[in-house]
Amino acid sequence: MIPVSAGVPAEIAVPAMPDDDRLWVQQAEGVWFRPLMLNTVTGQWCNLLKVTRAGIVSRHRHPSAVFGYVIKGKWQYDEHEWVAETGSFVYEPPGEIHTLRVPEDCTEMITFFNISGAMIYVDEAGNQTGYEDTFTKIQLCRDHYGANGLGADYVDQFIR
């Protein structure tokens, strides 16, 4: 084997869909995420988003590109005509502002997202109401895993 340079971070290879439901971290009513990679150097993070209710999930702006792959169910952005369904790939360009909605005939959607920088939450006028980044995600995981028995440091395996 060719030796790997010192300082190269460890790889991550895990079943994306967890056997243990405790891995899903709640971020809002009916909205959950499962962390896969939380990068504190580049600000990128990868996670599964699970929504178990219909309706608006959030309205947000992306400063950087987002890549998604729908694993289960379907969802749409009110600003666009298309519906992302099971098996769909989605590219969200930087600068996009959109309102994520799960349609009434979908009881559960799960989507892989690769996000960089931040999710900037906005109101109907486009004013910022909140944000998330890799660090707020890490903190949510620490709080959730600390409280449910996995231990706050369970998230460390996903941090790079």
Ligand code: FE
């Ligand atoms: Fe988005």
